[in-house]
Amino acid sequence: MAQTLLGKEVTAALNERIKADVEKLKAAGVNPTLGIIRVGERGDDISYERGAMKRCDTLGVAVKQYLLPADVTQEQLIATIEEVNKDDSIHGVLMFRPLPKHLDEEAACQALDPEKDVDGITDGSMVGVFTGQKKGFPPCTPQACMEILDHYGIDCAGKKAVVIGRSLVVGKPAAMMLIKKNATVTVCHTKTVDMPAVCREADILIVAAGRAGVVDKPYFAPGQVVIDVGINVNAEGKLCGDVKFEDAEPIVGAITPVPGGVGSVTTSVLVGHVVEAAMRRQNQ
Numbered sequence: 670m671a672q673t674l675l676g677k678e679v680t681a682a683l684n685e686r687i688k689a690d691v692e693k694l695k696a697a698g699v700n701p702t703l704g705i706i707r708v709g710e711r712g713d714d715i716s717y718e719r720g721a722m723k724r725c726d727t728l729g730v731a732v733k734q735y736l737l738p739a740d741v742t743q744e745q746l747i748a749t750i751e752e753v754n755k756d757d758s759i760h761g762v763l764m765f766r767p768l769p770k771h772l773d774e775e776a777a778c779q780a781l782d783p784e785k786d787v788d789g790i791t792d793g794s795m796v797g798v799f800t801g802q803k804k805g806f807p808p809c810t811p812q813a814c815m816e817i818l819d820h821y822g823i824d825c826a827g828k829k830a831v832v833i834g835r836s837l838v839v840g841k842p843a844a845m846m847l848i849k850k851n852a853t854v855t856v857c858h859t860k861t862v863d864m865p866a867v868c869r870e871a872d873i874l875i876v877a878a879g880r881a882g883v884v885d886k887p888y889f890a891p892g893q894v895v896i897d898v899g900i901n902v903n904a905e906g907k908l909c910g911d912v913k914f915e916d917a918e919p920i921v922g923a924i925t926p927v928p929g930g931v932g933s934v935t936t937s938v939l940v941g942h943v944v945e946a947a948m949r950r951q952n953q
Contacts, residue, residue: 672821672923674896676813676933679820683937684728690944691729694951701947702731703787703940704759706749708772709739714765717936721763724936730943733759739769746772747780754782760950761787761806761943784949787942789842798842801849803949806942811843813934814875814896815850817925823873823894825850831868833857833884833911834877839898843875864888878911885913892922898931 783793794805899911910927
């Protein structure tokens with residue numbers, strides 16, 4: 670039976686670190702604040718927003734909301750982003766995506782100041798991820814994967830790591846972050862030949878395939894650490910990952926569950942980025 674890598678244990682440790690940093694900032698007269706930009710009333714946006722605000726409240730981080738109608742113009746959206754960029758009381762910004770189809774999402778993302786980009790959506794943040802410099806912030810999901818590896822003492826140095834997925838949201842940043850930890854990294858995607866054979870070679874397998882249960886028994890080898898990034902709803906209406914958990918658990922050494930794994934860590938990573946942004950500003 671594999672060890673279950675529970676997100677709640679990682680989150681609890683992360684929250685303690687964040688609280689300590691918030692106390693230091695407040696003692697210096699700084700009130701770390703997250704700005705939330707939401708266009709329209711998408712149910713999943715509102716649900717995530719509620720969770721983020723609750724976590725901010727728990728950790729002592731303030732929130733300022735910018736709620737725009739679904740038919741907002743590009744000019745109004747950019748003006749709001751520029752307002753948030755100029756507001757020194759706001760340290761980090763979360764802008765919900767996808768934006769409505771009539772808006773230029775790429776232009777909106779690039780209008781955001783990378784120093785406040787706590788969700789890793791700007792080119793400036795990507796430069797930071799790919800060069801290893803402290804520019805902007807990495808996307809929260811791959812950062813959550815690294816927090817899990819760190820918390821459970823999983824040393825990546827010299828290990829073979831395989832990442833399934835090559836998006837800029839998870840796959841590519843996760844690969845870069847694993848390289849920074851001195852892993853030897855292979856990235857798999859839809860054109861990879863004999864993907865199960867490649868995955869069986871891995872010591873660490875990070876799965877961001879985007880399809881429920883697509884990674885099953887032939888992909889696994891004894892002793893592997895499997896991090897399942899996927900969040901899907903199966904035919905029974907239950908949340909499940911991209912990994913077929915019941916296939917993996919008897920074979921691998923350790924695995925994150927869905928729900929209760931990576932997803933539960935990402936919100937604290939986001940809040941941690943806001944606090945880090947406030948600390949960077951203070952140290953300038």
